[in-house]
Amino acid sequence: MKSGSNLEKVIKSGQPAVTAELGPPMSADAHEVIKKANQLKGFCDAANITDCQTAVVRISSIAAAYIALREGLEPVMQMTCRDRNRIAMQADFLGAAALGLKNCLCIAGDHQSFSAAGRLKGHPGAKNVYDVDTCQLVGIMKKMRDEGLQQGGDKLEVAPKFFIGASWTPMGDPIDFRPYNLKKKVDAGADFIQTQGIYDMELFKVQMEKARNLGLHERTAVLAGIIVPKSAMMLKYMDSSVAGVSVPKELIQRMLKAKDAAGDDKKKAKELQEQEGMKITVELIQQALEIPGIKGVHVQAIEWESAIEHIVKAAGLYPRPDFSE
Amino acid sequence: MKAAEIQSTKGFTAESSELKESRPYPPCRAACPVHTDVQAYVADVAEGRYTDAFEVIRSVNPIASACSLICHHPCEQQCRRCGVDEPLGVRHLKRFALEQATDYRRSKRHAVAQTKGKSVAIIGSGPAGLTAANDLADLGYKVTIFEKNPTLGGMLSAAIPAYRLPRVTLQEDIDDVLSKGVEAKTNCEIGKDVTLAELSSKYNAVLIATGLSLSRSLNIPGVDSPGVLLALPFLSDAAYERKVDLGKKTLVIGGGNVAIDVARTAKRLGAENVEMVCLESEEEMPAWSWEVDEAVEEGIKIHYRWGPKAVKASNGKAEGLEVVKVTSVFDESGRFSPKFDQNETMLIEADTIIIAIGQMSDFSFLKDSAVKVDERGRLVWSQATQMSSAPGVFVSGEVVTGPGSAIAAASTGHRVATAIDLYLSGKNIEAALVSDRKDKINEMPKDIIQKLAVQPRGKVAHIEPDARCTSFIQFEAGYDEYTALREARRCRSCGAGAVVNQDKCVACLTCLRVCPYDAPIVTNKAEISPDRCQACGLCVPACPCQAITMVGYDVNAIRNSMPSIIGDKGAEPVIVAFMCSHYAAEKGASLSSNVRKVRVHCTSRVDVHDMLSAFEYGADGAFIVFCGSDDCRYREVYPRVKMRTELAKKMLGATGMDPDRLAYFRTGGEAGSDWVKAIEDMAAKLKEMGK
Amino acid sequence: MIVGQQKKFDEIWEMVKGFRKVMVLGCNTCIAVCHAGGDKEADALASMLKIKAANEKVSMDVSHGAIQRQCENEFFTPVLEDLAKYDLVLSIACGVGVNFLSARIGKTPVYPGVNTQFFGGVPKPGFFEELCGGCGSCVLNLTGGICPIARCSKSLMNGPCGGTNKGKCEVSQDIDCAWFLIVERMKQLGTLEKLFEVQPPRDWSGSFHGGPRRVVVEHLRDIEEKQ
Incomplete structure (x- = not known):
């Protein structure tokens, strides 16, 4: 075992x-993390x-991951290249490992200009770091580990022993290059991959086939990313504005139909959607798991952690395997 | 509209004229024997600076008024507009400018101090003599003119008919010269009233500028018959209103400009029927085509390609001219060598026959003098020194050059004046007297011709033939102000365009990017092709290093004169209006006096600085009037000038002033409404705002 | 060349308003080419200051001028004495010029009138584009001549990131994704496989991150100083 994390064990088991x-709050309130951790605990093998x-x-x-860990939920800490140079990153790895964290997902991070959105002022004037990029991280x-x-x-x-993850946007531009992009992350040492949210399963299959042709499915565990849709509006937005995401028309239609079924009742429309x-x-999870080389799913219910329980159960993925001694 | 009302923004600096001289001349200027800076005065006219125009014209041409009526205008023949539509009406514009500046011109006359303490006698007061007198007086010499006729001006006065050149007009030129302190002795013939030897001893130098004062005659039977006259005595009699006996039918022999003058004069003296006969065909005829046309309009019939054979006379009266058919006029190498078909003859009936086949010099006064005449009857002289064989006796004009134009004779006057000055200063003439040939720019490139709007030449009115032939009234009217200003705007300012200061240029390529005519070439530094440049001036304000100057105008003129443009501020809000000169001409006059009108050749020349400088010096508003799309001189520049104005508005806004204090308006095409009203509205709004 | 942009006039005015005798000094090299600080802009800015001063009833004597380059001693030699007579020199050169003059002028303050931006090119008239990051260690041979340091919003060496959207950067639709361009260019060059290798973490010590940099060209040095 590289890290001995629960996630590593599940993957190794072939299941x-x-x-x-789990999105930490914009406040110093640990209860929010505790609440969300408990919503997820038992319904996933690890939570980012x-x-x-x-x-x-x-x-x-790291702090939120440690709180989750205390609550009995295995965390996958994330680290962006945006905010830290290699000194801070490595220091944090040592610290995180010392706290008992075992998984880490390495990502470039959204640009600081994203922070000023909606009602948030954010910090678009922040200086970013990008001392190293994802592959390098x-x-x-x-x-450090090996x-x-x-x-x-x-x-x-004492080396920090992490199960190393990286993200992958399989359908992003330039699409031909994306399998190689994955290869570089695998070559760099990614043990597992979590993909960008996938709605267009057909196109994903094509990209996975290319990844398999490069032999990548044998060297890393690809977990298909599924973002739980909340509304037709959200799907439309994802389709038009989120990089590397395209949403088939039928899915949007289905959501619209659900919305229309509620008539003028807004509350009902929300519920139905x-x-x-x-x-x-659930359908997407099932389709994804049928794709050769897919070792699991990464289900993101953004600010809707409570939905995971139902989804995982409905997908027939409950109960989760238990490797605790 | 009075010229005085227009703000003068010009200020020709020594620097800019030096630059101009270092550049190839535009073809009009190169073609002019005295190199009149045509486009400079045309630009002055276009921008309403008539006195400045006068100064430009008069600075090189002491017979300017005469030229404004009788010049054969080689400038127009060379005009680069010929490729686009028609040449610029240069002569008409010259006349217009001089007429507008008459009061100013008279006020400027003053004696020049005779600082040199030396004297020059000038024999003859034609274009060459007058010009030399003018220049020598300016240089501080005591100048005395000896003229055998009762009036000054040489042929201009004694031969050119008044319907072409009214004597009051000629007098303006003469008065200019006389006012400098030049003494004139008229009715004073050398060899009769005073001898050349006397002049040589009394004066430090003598100039012979006697021109061609004798008419050539024919050696044919019957030429001595009564009723057979010579051109010059005839024209002279007419000029001095001496009685001339003309029969009913007059025949003029000759095909040159003098022959035309003779024929048209005869018509005006009452000859019922005037005909001409010449060796040449219509195309070969040496007279200017427009003069031929005017003669034909007046009912003068021309017999082409007939040679005079004999005058038929009986009872002591001429009855007609027997003529023989001409088969060719010139030989294969283009030399004059007429051939006749003796079998084809006819008789042209006439009771008066006037011979106008050429002029020659009268050298009778040189007899027994130190001035030699060679065996072929030519005066011996040196072109390099303008001196005759007698030391201190100089020559100029047609007496040595042979027949030519008035302005060509004037140019030799300049040259001989320089030669005399060198001589009297004890300097080597030959070394210092340089040729005045100038490089000129090439023809207008074809692709540029295609970009230029066709704008027909402004026409002048002629009095109807029937009416004009009854007297010697001036038959040609001048431009009115509207036509003159429009015409002046037709000038393409060839060669007056952009020059890059190589020391300042950083090869940023901006000029290349803004030029609508692809004139700049940027390699290590920018250079601007004088052949392509249309002198719109667009590149000057665009240059970030202020490296571009213009040959034709001072690029800082507007800014430099802004304090005087704004002047005293009264109670009314002051608005500086930068106006395309064309529209200023048409409508500028109706604007009230609180609007300070700044005419520009094209608004492309108005810089952001110029606009801001208005506010810097206290203007309450500024206004740019672009011309419309159809009649714009530089149709391609408008979008960029508009952007520039928008930038200036932004800059003004940044200083805290209301950007609407700077406004612009495009007349014609685009908006079609009245910009005068727009300026007035702005004034009203500014007043409301408390300025 | 170095690209800059004139500061907002309000900001300039706040800097300048307390001074009586002000010189606006342009630089006729890079900053002139981008129309931010050459002779012309110095002239225009001086004009604006005069208008503003008059409107604010502030007594201010504003002059303007420009020298060829504000980053070399020799160009300052003829004007330095004169510049020192002003209460303030507002330099509209790039920041290099402001530093350079400031160190030489004595007690007169030198303020910046320009925001220095980047090393850029002019892809079309009026457009200035950042093309080089001045990182001190060029990798353009690896990236098809497209600088990942200057042109990728995240300076990624193993791009693209997941933010590429229809060839554009996640930061703005106006920014081309450098890595999208790099991949396309490398395909065109037939060298795409060069991108398959993971580029290791960079040594940034040759860039600004190694502290202020200095290049010494030995054979150009003053002989006396060298001895």
Whole structure:
């Protein structure tokens, strides 16, 4: 075992893995994390603790991950290249490992310009770091774990043992290059991959086939990303504005139909769409798991962690395997 | 509209004229024997600076008024507009400018101090003599003119008919010269009233500028018959209103300009029927085509390609001219060598026959003098020194050059004046007297011709033939102001365009990018092709290093004169209106005096600085009037000038002033409404705002 | 060349308003080419200051001028003495010029009138585009001549990230995704496989992150100083 994390064990066991996502709050209130951790606990093998996603200041990933861990939920800490240089990153790995964290997802991070959105002022004037990029960060972690060396070459008495993850946007531009993009992350040392949210399963299958042709499915565990749709509006927005995401028309139609069925009743419309969204999610999970080389799913119910229980059960993925001794 | 009302923004600096001289001339200027800066005065006219125009014209041409009526205008023949539509009406514009500036011109006359303490005698007061007198007086010499006729002006006065050149007009030129302190002795013939030797001893130098004062005659039977006259005595009699006996039917022999003058004069003296006979065909005829046309309009019949054979006379009266058919006029190498078919003859009936086949010099006064005449009857002289064989006796004009134009004779007057000055200063003439040939720019490139709007030449009115032939009244009217200003705007300012200061240029390519005519070439530094540049001036304000100057105008003129443009501020809000000169001409006059009118050749020349400078010096508003799309001189520049104005508005806004204090308006095509009203509305609004 | 943009006039006025005798000094090299600080802009800015001063009833004597380059001693030699007579020099050169003059002028303050932006090119008239990051260690051979440091919003060496959307950067639809361009260019060059290799973490010490940089060209040095 590389890290001995629960997620690593599930994947190694050959059973489809399920990861979820926990977004820490924009406040120093640990209860929000505790609440969400308990909603997810038992319904996933590990939960990603986002690292100031959309560049918005929140409880740090490591701190929130530690709280989740205390609550009995295995966290996947996230680390963006946006906010730390290699010194801070490696220091945080040592600290996180010392706290008992075992999974880490390496990502570039949303640009700080994203932070000023909606009612938020954010910090678009922040200076970003990008000392290293995702591939390089993956490489640094691997070097620390496997060689016991810092990036600079200094020796580590006790190496941090992480199960290393990276993200992948399989359908992003330039689409031909995306399988190679994955390959680079795998070459750098990514043990598992969580993809960008997928709605267009047919296109994903094509990209997965290319990844298989490169032999990548044997070297890493690809978990298909599924973002739980909440409304027709959300799907439309994702389709038009989110990089690397395209939503088939039928799915949008289904959500619209659900919405229309409620007539003028807004509350009902919300409910019906949420129900339809969960239904779609379950279908997508099942389709994804049938794709050769897919080792699990990464289900993101953004600010809707309570939905995971129902989805996982409906998808027939409950109960989750238990490797606790 | 009075010229005085227009703000003068010009200020020709020594620097800009030096630059101009270093550049190839535009073809009009190169073609002019005295190199009149045509486009400079045309630009002055276009922008309403008539006195400035006068200064430009008069600075090189002491017979300017005469030229404004009788010049054969080689400038027009060379005009680069010929490729587009018709040449610019240069002569008409010259006349217009001079007429507008008459009061100013008279007020400027003053004696020049005779600082040199040396004297020059000038024999003859034609274009060459007058010009030399003018220049020598300016240089501080005591100048005395000796003229055998009762009036000054040479042929201009004694031969050119008054219907072409009214004597009051000629007098303006003469008065200019005399006012400098030049003494004139009229009715004073050398060899009769005073001898050349006397002049040589009394004066430090003598100039012979006697021109061609004798008419050539024919050596044919019957030429001595009564009723057979010579051109010059005839024209002279007419000019001095001496009685001339003309029969009913007059025949003029000759095909040159003098022959035309003779024929048209005869018509005006009452000859019922005037005909001409010449060796040449209509195309070969040496007279200017427009003069031939005017003669034909007046009912003068021309017999082409007949040679005079004999005058038929009986009872002591001429009855007609026997003529023989001409088969060719010129030989294969183009030399004059007429051939006749003796079998084809006819008789042209006439009771008066006037011979106008050419003029020659009268050298009788040189007899027994130190001035030599060679065996072929030519005066011996040196072109390099303008001196005759007698030291201190100089020559100029047709007496040595042979027949030519008035302005060509004037140019030799300039040259001989320089030669005399060198001589009297004890300097080597030959070394210092340089050729005045100038490089000129090339023809207008074809692709540019296609970009230029066709704008027909402004026409002048002629009195109807029937009416004009009854007297010697001036038959040609001048431009009115409207036509003159429109015509002046037709000038393409060839060669007056942009020049890049290579020391300042950073090769940023801006000029290349803004030029609508692809004139700039940027390699290490920018250079602007004088052949292509249309002198719109668009590139000057665009240059970030202020590296571009213009040959034709001072690029800082508007800014530099802004304090005087704004002047004293009264109670009314002051608005500086930068106006395309064309529209200023048409409507500028109706604007009230609180609107300070700044005419520009094209608004492309107005810089952001110029607009801001109005506010810098206290204007309450500024207004740019672009011309419409159809009649714009530079149709391609408008979008860019508009952008520039928008930028200036933004800059004004940034200083905290209301950007609407700077407004613009495009007349014609686009908006079609009245910009005068727009300016008035602005004034009203500013007043409301308390300025 | 170095690209800059004139500061907003209000900001300039706040800097300048307390001074009586002000010189607006342009630089006729890079900053002139981008129409931010050459002779012309110095002239225009001086004009604006005069208008503003008059409107605010502030007594201010504003002059303007420009020298060829504000980053070399020799160009300052003829004007330095004169510049020192002003209460303030508002330099509209790039920041290099402001630093350079400031160190040489003595007690007169030198303020910046321009925001220095980047090393850029002019892809079309009026457009100035950042094309080089000045990172001190060029990798353009690896990236098809497209600089990932300057042109990728995240300076990724192993791009693209997941934010590429229809060839544009996640930061703005107005920004081309550099990695999208790099991939397309490398395909065109037939060298796409070069991108399959993971580029290791960079050594940034040759960039600004190694502290202020200095290049010494030995054979150009003053002989006396060298000795």
